[in-house]
Amino acid sequence: MSDIMERKAEHIQVCLEESVESGVTGGLGSWRLRYRALPEIALDDVDLTTSIAGKTLRAPLIIGAMTGGHSEAGAFNRQLAAAAERCGVGFALGSGRVAIERAEAMASFQVRDVAPTALIFANLGAVQLNYGVSAADVARLVAETGADAINLHLNPLQEAVQPQGDTNFRHLAPQMHALADALDVPVFVKEVGAGIGRHTAELLAAMPIAGVECAGVGGTSWARVEAKRVGSDAQASAAGIALGAIGIPTAESLLVCRETMPDRVVICSGGLRTAIDMGTALALGADAVACALPFLKAVNDGGEEAVVEVIQTYIHQLRILHFVCGATRPSEMRGRVSRVDSSGLARP
Numbered sequence: 001m002s003d004i005m006e007r008k009a010e011h012i013q014v015c016l017e018e019s020v021e022s023g024v025t026g027g028l029g030s031w032r033l034r035y036r037a038l039p040e041i042a043l044d045d046v047d048l049t050t051s052i053a054g055k056t057l058r059a060p061l062i063i064g065a066m067t068g069g070h071s072e073a074g075a076f077n078r079q080l081a082a083a084a085e086r087c088g089v090g091f092a093l094g095s096g097r098v099a100i101e102r103a104e105a106m107a108s109f110q111v112r113d114v115a116p117t118a119l120i121f122a123n124l125g126a127v128q129l130n131y132g133v134s135a136a137d138v139a140r141l142v143a144e145t146g147a148d149a150i151n152l153h154l155n156p157l158q159e160a161v162q163p164q165g166d167t168n169f170r171h172l173a174p175q176m177h178a179l180a181d182a183l184d185v186p187v188f189v190k191e192v193g194a195g196i197g198r199h200t201a202e203l204l205a206a207m208p209i210a211g212v213e214c215a216g217v218g219g220t221s222w223a224r225v226e227a228k229r230v231g232s233d234a235q236a237s238a239a240g241i242a243l244g245a246i247g248i249p250t251a252e253s254l255l256v257c258r259e260t261m262p263d264r265v266v267i268c269s270g271g272l273r274t275a276i277d278m279g280t281a282l283a284l285g286a287d288a289v290a291c292a293l294p295f296l297k298a299v300n301d302g303g304e305e306a307v308v309e310v311i312q313t314y315i316h317q318l319r320i321l322h323f324v325c326g327a328t329r330p331s332e333m334r335g336r337v338s339r340v341d342s343s344g345l346a347r348p
């Protein structure tokens, strides 16, 4: 295995075996959905259908970007993608850098045969634009994976904690702008668990991108993952633990992205674990939600069937949440939420 393949395999192992969540609240719990005892709709009126990047989803849910590169990752990708296809939700591949560098790794990202119609995102760290990756490389990744869109991820914290990480983030914004212009699929920009704040959101708003995935603090912490992975490197490990909570909490990042990019797609992620988290994110302005770690655990424990079960459970509960908030569509959830004050009560 190459260094990158080994690192990716270790990421999966650490995420499955260690406690890698930030332990910091993403803030969604400070809001309460506006339950309606008299919703004036029927449960049958609820239609969760959502359109993202030209594809129709049966519910506004995406399996978040995770993996690829080695054979176990390839097997996970196939099972996750097949589950997404069966349930009509989106699926995001993990970073394709390894496939750009090594042709033999591409197969682990190719899932179109098991997910012919699903919304699929390819993925690449934006910082790779400073390390020799060209627009032609990215176009090839998109073409060879058959992806409908690409996620460019931003991960300065992770790279800085990681020994020998790729930490030259100079002049990326103009290069991302040019890449989005050059590609013929929609470009999304995501964090990996430290969130998108106002300064970054304003830079992104000036780019010709289709949308963002906020991936705020509150779920998987990449500083923590790296800290556990590089246990023998005391400095790196200490930095990962000390800085695991830095970043923008999920709810704050979502609100900032929505406000800064009112006409773009905003996907909320970062610690979404329950249907109530997801419903709250839709109410705070998300067009769709994504989660990663719960699906990694499901695919590891029980393969495609377990992933299907998790998705169906989320969708079933999301439908009920829409019903009891009187919303027939995800877009109608927007605003049906109140802030809980220090007494624990919400003032609608």
Ligand SMILES: Cc1cc2nc3c(=O)[nH]c(=O)nc-3n(C[C@H](O)[C@H](O)[C@H](O)COP(=O)(O)O)c2cc1C
Binding pocket: 011, 012, 015, 064, 065, 066, 067, 093, 094, 095, 123, 151, 152, 153, 190, 191, 192, 193, 215, 218, 219, 220, 269, 270, 271, 272, 290, 291, 292, 293, 294, 296
């Ligand atoms: C095992 C694993 C691998 C990941 N790899 C990537 C990646 O390659 N590219 C990326 O953009 N995000 C990656 N992420 C970050 C997720 O897409 C997501 O933004 C983050 O984990 C927060 O969501 P969560 O709290 O639901 O896990 C990875 C997450 C996990 C758990």
